Amino acid sequence: MARGLTVAEKIFSRRCHREKKAGDVVMAPIDAAMIHDITGPLAITQFWEMGGERVFDPEKIILLFDHQIPADSIPAAKNHVMMRAFAEEQGIVNYDLREGVCHQVALEKGRVAPGDIVVGSDSHTCMYGAVGAFATGIGSTDMGFALKFGALYFRVPESIRVGAEGRFASRVGPKDLILRLTGDIGADGATYCALEFGGSAFEEMDMPGRMTCCNMAIEMGGKAGIVPPDEVTRAYLKERRSFDPVELSPDSDAVYLDQRSYDVSDLSPQVAVPHNVDNVVSVEEVAGRKVDQVFIGSCTNGRFEDMQEAAEVLGNETFSDKVRVIIIPASRDEYLKTLRAGLIERFVEAGALVEAPCCGPCMGGAFGLLAPGEVSLSTSNRNFRGRQGSTEAEVYLSSPATAAASALYGEITDPRGV
Numbered sequence: 251m252a253r254g255l256t257v258a259e260k261i262f263s264r265r266c267h268r269e270k271k272a273g274d275v276v277m278a279p280i281d282a283a284m285i286h287d288i289t290g291p292l293a294i295t296q297f298w299e300m301g302g303e304r305v306f307d308p309e310k311i312i313l314l315f316d317h318q319i320p321a322d323s324i325p326a327a328k329n330h331v332m333m334r335a336f337a338e339e340q341g342i343v344n345y346d347l348r349e350g351v352c353h354q355v356a357l358e359k360g361r362v363a364p365g366d367i368v369v370g371s372d373s374h375t376c377m378y379g380a381v382g383a384f385a386t387g388i389g390s391t392d393m394g395f396a397l398k399f400g401a402l403y404f405r406v407p408e409s410i411r412v413g414a415e416g417r418f419a420s421r422v423g424p425k426d427l428i429l430r431l432t433g434d435i436g437a438d439g440a441t442y443c444a445l446e447f448g449g450s451a452f453e454e455m456d457m458p459g460r461m462t463c464c465n466m467a468i469e470m471g472g473k474a475g476i477v478p479p480d481e482v483t484r485a486y487l488k489e490r491r492s493f494d495p496v497e498l499s500p501d502s503d504a505v506y507l508d509q510r511s512y513d514v515s516d517l518s519p520q521v522a523v524p525h526n527v528d529n530v531v532s533v534e535e536v537a538g539r540k541v542d543q544v545f546i547g548s549c550t551n552g553r554f555e556d557m558q559e560a561a562e563v564l565g566n567e568t569f570s571d572k573v574r575v576i577i578i579p580a581s582r583d584e585y586l587k588t589l590r591a592g593l594i595e596r597f598v599e600a601g602a603l604v605e606a607p608c609c610g611p612c613m614g615g616a617f618g619l620l621a622p623g624e625v626s627l628s629t630s631n632r633n634f635r636g637r638q639g640s641t642e643a644e645v646y647l648s649s650p651a652t653a654a655a656s657a658l659y660g661e662i663t664d665p666r667g668v
């Protein structure tokens with residue numbers, strides 16, 4: 251029986267030149283493939299093992315350094331050397347050593363357009379759904395194949411529609427919504443589904459907020475998170491690249507696996523408590539918990555708008571001297587905006603360690619590790635045991651507003667009262 255299409259189905263139908271529906275297995279062309287300093291070397295090795303030689307299109311490959319930059323070990327430094335040699339030999343132009351967290355850089359440099367199919371050897375590649383692309387993380391073997399052939403097998407996913415209406419209260423925002431959704435759907439509740447976001451709260455949401463929401467689709471097992479492109483998308487991309495004005499709104503008779511709706515006006519600040527990202531409570535339930543470290547940054551919440559939100563909560567105060575406050579704008583552009591707005595000076599004056607763009611303590615891969623028994627509050631996206639250092643440490647996740655308020659008092663704090 252004929253029925254309408256979801257956004258994900260529309261993207262696959264468009265790129266495969268015939269109608270595709272959930273469950274269809276397709277060999278789809280890849281519009282961009284992103285690799286970084288941790289998984290890139292594995293993907294490149296796979297590429298060589300498959301007979302390698304030339305990548306399918308050097309302009310469609312994005313190669314970035316973020317997890318361990320500057321190198322924090324000799325193996326990391328060797329990975330960088332290998333990646334640089336590969337970029338030079340293959341003529342990869344979208345390659346930069348200094349720009350920052352891969353997902354932020356891929357979007358701000360205009361590497362992704364609405365309706366694209368994009369893969370990355372990193373699970374948070376789903377963030378590019380913020381510009382209306384179907385973007386997903388893949389393993390290094392698949393990436394080796396994608397680098398060589400510029401195409402990959404996909405099973406077109408079922409979609410879950412997430413509608414949000416209303417206006418966020420002051421100091422509540424997209425991170426609180428996506429944490430709430432993760433708590434409700436569960437860490438595996440959207441496995442292999444596309445999370446399709448819509449409704450007036452998403453229409454009014456700025457691009458940074460859409461990025462935060464799409465970024466966390468994988469935390470529910472999602473294959474992708476997508477906001478259909480609209481005026482906000484076009485305004486964001488206008489200064490970055492040319493693109494087709496594709497119409498990707500879902501059909502009114504599209505079929506979904508599940509539909510959920512939220513009124514964000516009643517939403518309170520949300521916190522994911524150790525050790526699972528779907529262990530989400532309203533901030534009042536954990537207020538007062540002492541924290542040793544606060545991290546404001548990452549691909550989830552390291553943009554200028556996040557820095558502004560943190561600075562607003564900070565005002566002219568000083569961070570608690572009981573807390574290591576680490577602030578890392580996600581990219582060089584975001585750093586410069588933060589710098590020019592005078593916020594870096596304010597953060598440093600208030601006692602924060604402000605670092606150059608990179609993943610930082612998010613994954614516990616470089617610096618900012620926690621000792622056994624320490625507690626961290628982080629604006630990133632994962633709080634699994636051992637994520638930021640010791641397996642006996644605890645990681646809580648929140649918005650930048652909650653993180654800044656907590657850094658002020660040295661304990662988890664409701665930002666609405668600050």
Ligand SMILES: CC(C)[C@H](C(=O)O)[C@@H](O)C(=O)O
Binds near residue numbers: 288289317371613
């Ligand atoms: C290192 C990389 C494979 C990993 C990911 O895929 O997400 C990392 O970025 C993370 O956030 O855990």
Ligand code: SF4
Binds near residue numbers: 316352548612
């Ligand atoms: S900032 Fe964190 S979540 Fe994002 S890519 Fe880096 S390690 Fe992964």
